[in-house]
Amino acid sequence: MGKIVGGVTTSHIPAIGNAIANELFEDPYWKPFFDGYPKAREWLAEVKPDVAIVVYNDHGLNFFLDKMPTFSVGAAFEYENKDEGWGLNPLPPYPGDPELSWHIINSLVNDEFDICSCQEMAVDHGFTVPMALLWPDQTQRPVRTIPVAVNTVQHPLPTPARCLKLGEAIGRAVASYPKDLKVVVLGTGGLSHQLDGERAGFINKDFDLMCLEKIVDEPEALAKYSIHDLVRLAGAQGAELILWLIMRGALGKTVSKIHSNYHIPISNTGAGLLVLQSAA
């Protein structure tokens, strides 16, 4: 049987990729951020997941406005990272698990989530930065991956309530997988930030800390917000909180908090990290 062992949520800011490449782990600006991750990695080493379902948003690498699916699930043998326009060297590809992907796709559609399936899917910093934070050694790929991409580029974005339900449906899909396999779910992005407009640089610490608390035991409280509420309270790109809600929905009713970290600012963002373990 498929089993979701827990979830990790983490910010996925592109600047983190640069900081990793330049090994700025002890740099005073970066240290309070990077110091949050060893505990998350220890937990992963303990639970030893076989597969990571990575819920993220594409920032204009794989999808353009010509076709903008709301929810997409990868079904490839391998996912490539590519140049996002900044000339950085792409990271080595990530192995997929197409058999589990198709099981999830079948289960989701049967569950009335009409997602887009992708046999080719380039993954951007929204996917690669969290993977690099959690599994830093780029010469090894100890987990297979299934990217789940959510439209946060073009409104209307899916509602927080819908996202929590999609997560629950992903949880049911994994639980009905006939093979024995351990799955961790990553929810990437957030927390509050806004890159565009005269309101650029908006960060809302109180709201972020409230989200880090509520998402553990009361995700329904966060699912009550509208997207417009999230833009107002967390900034235009803070709406990425919906990705965290998908992760949370997949973990089931009861979880225990293993670890969290929060630091302002990383780039223009309130950077959050949370490790949750599913009930046995």
Next chain:
Amino acid sequence: MASPAGQEPIPGTTIFDGRMAMKGYALNKMCYSFNEAAARQEFLADEEAYCAKFGLSDEQRTAIRDRNALALLAAGGNIYYLAKFVGMLGLNVQDIGAQQTGMTVEDFKAKLKAAGN
């Protein structure tokens, strides 16, 4: 400050909805092309010709020429695609944040830091 119908506008924020996505299509398509190194070189070699190739409006061409982030947004640009344009020019999101808020980059960074207090 555009918001979808029935939603209270959020100051300093344009919701990138269908209306903006239609308005900015050519501009965003050009910026999306900058994922490819060859496209970046082609743009830098002859900006005007590259803008013409994608059919940018006069408003969009002027905003590109001026490297003006607020004007690019007003012309329908989406921040994620624009990030590829400004990244190609060697600017980061603090540089762009400072430009949009009329602050120096140092002041903008200080404002971000102060949000943690």
